[in-house]
Amino acid sequence: MLKRLARRDPELAMRLLGQAGAVLRDLPASGLTRAQLAAKALGDAHALDGGQPAATLVLAALRHHEKSAVTPESGLADDAVEDTETGKPPERERDIWARAGVLVNELARPxxxxxxxxxxxxxxxxxxxxxxxxxxxxxxxxxxxxxxxxxxxxxxxxxxxxxxxxxxxxxxxxxxxxxxxxxxxxxxxxxxxxxxxxxxxxxxxxxxxxxxxxxxxxxxxxxxxxxxxxxxxxxxxxxxxxxxxxxxxxxxxxxxxxxxxxxxxxxxxxxxxxxxxxxxxxxxxxxxxxxxxxxxxxxx
Structure with a gap:
């Protein structure tokens, strides 16, 4: 994923890793909006918008952390690849951010x-x-x-x-x-x-x-x-x-x-x-x- 996001440019890859690390150091948050988190960690309120490279890396890290925390005894599906068999819906970005205490469209569907x-x-x-x-x-x-x-x-x-x-x-x-x-x-x-x-x-x-x-x-x-x-x-x-x-x-x-x-x-x-x-x-x-x-x- 890092190679793809950085277009195989080592310098860009290092910058993206640094950005992802800066964001992850501020997590978990306590009801901070995604734009606030982006502005605080990266100086750009839109740097963590959907599809942005830094956001993609951070979400991948959060997914990996959650999968590592799930024990085999829990019986929970690990990833969206099992959706067809379990009926579990594909994971949405705002749900992953929410579990990290970050708000995305925080007033929608209360x-x-x-x-x-x-x-x-x-x-x-x-x-x-x-x-x-x-x-x-x-x-x-x-x-x-x-x-x-x-x-x-x-x-x-x-x-x-x-x-x-x-x-x-x-x-x-x-x-x-x-x-x-x-x-x-x-x-x-x-x-x-x-x-x-x-x-x-x-x-x-x-x-x-x-x-x-x-x-x-x-x-x-x-x-x-x-x-x-x-x-x-x-x-x-x-x-x-x-x-x-x-x-x-x-x-x-x-x-x-x-x-x-x-x-x-x-x-x-x-x-x-x-x-x-x-x-x-x-x-x-x-x-x-x-x-x-x-x-x-x-x-x-």
């Missing part, structure tokens, strides 16, 4: 959440019972202390589910996060923070091929568990929706958590939107907040 608890010393992310958004900028700069160790945090694919949960349950709803489709940088940072804080993430999405791709990524990247998202749940779900034309085409995508799901979806060729089972999901979100009844004297 993470949608409801009732995420924090420790008393931490800033609450929003009003209890009301949906709220956290931008990538705020997630990297605020450093929330999530009070989720060994607690179940639900994750849905579609904003409508979170909206319905807020309307039906309000402050009584279990902690809920929405990926809003394939997680972008803000959603990935939030889910990583929750997983690192010890949360038990439970995921549900659309029963269609795109939904399975998203679920594969969430399950594998954040050690999430399926939430009413197995083959039996699919069979029950499509049996309860109004009759419609078959709308699942193609070979399909295998679900990493339930290989038999692919066979069932191929056989029936029917997609089931997450909203179609909203009543079941809302029931789970409510039941997790119901305190167990006090035992009656003489009964266990």
């Amino acid at each position: 993470a949608l959440l409801l009732n995420l608890p924090v420790h008393p010393s931490s800033t609450p992310p929003g009003m209890k019972g009301e949906p709220d958004y956290l931008s990538l900028r705020r997630l990297l700069r605020t450093r929330f202390e999530w009070a989720v160790e060994r607690k179940r945090v639900y994750v849905c694919e579609n904003p409508n589910i979170l909206s319905i949960a807020a309307d039906r349950l309000g402050a009584a709803c279990s902690p809920l996060v929405c990926t809003d489709g394939m997680p972008a940088a803000a959603q990935r940072v939030l889910l990583t923070q929750l997983a690192d804080a010890g949360a038990e993430l439970h995921y549900h999405g659309d029963f269609d091929w795109a939904g399975i791709c998203i679920a594969n990524h969430v399950m594998q990247s954040f050690n999430a568990r399926p939430w009413r998202f197995g083959s039996g749940d699919y069979v029950d779900a499509f049996a309860s929706i109004p009759q419609k034309d078959r709308d699942l085409m193609g070979d399909g995508v295998s679900a990493s958590w339930d290989p038999s799901l692919l066979d069932h979806m191929r056989a029936h060729q029917l997609a089931v939107d997450e909203e179609a089972v909203a009543h079941l999901l809302i029931g789970d979100l409510e039941r997790q907040n119901v305190a167990p009844a006090a035992p009656v004297a003489g009964h266990s």
